[in-house]
Amino acid sequence: MKDLCGKCNICCIIYRIDKKQLSWRDTDKAKGEVCDKLINDRCVRYKDRPKACRNYECLWLQLLPHNKWPIEYRPDKLGINVTTMRDESDKFIFKIEELEEGKINFDNLSPEADSFLKSIFELEKQQKGDTQVEIHFFGQNKGHKITQNK
Helix, strand or coil: CCHHHCCCCCHHHHCCECHHHCCCCCCCECCCCCCCCEECCEECCHHHCCHHHHHCCCHHHHHHHHCCCCHHHCHHHHCEEEEEEECCCCCEEEEEEECCCCCCCCCCCCHHHHHHHHHHHHHHHHCCCCEEEEEECCCCCCCEEECCCC
């Protein structure tokens, strides 16, 4: 894990990885399962980690070189993770995942979560082409599409 991640290791926990990518296991790594190669908050296979791990890019880390988001927005501190992806029709998607129940409570958002979500919508407005924001609440498999006028 990069030093920039600090003690954040959310990506090593929340994603499912197919056993075909895990040379050291006979089973898939389940969503929500702590990776068995995460030891003392560090990936012991970081240099030769699976393709799924190499391809993952935390939006907080992506924006860090541009000094866009404070440390309070880091996934482990905020309890909210954001990834970006393109779907089969080339639509740009912001996937916002609630890592702890109640972190995205629109009736009672923390100042950090409120500012963070506003930042996501501002980034979404800046994207060219078709874009979408999805919110995945804790414990739910299906995302909720959020739309706004550009």
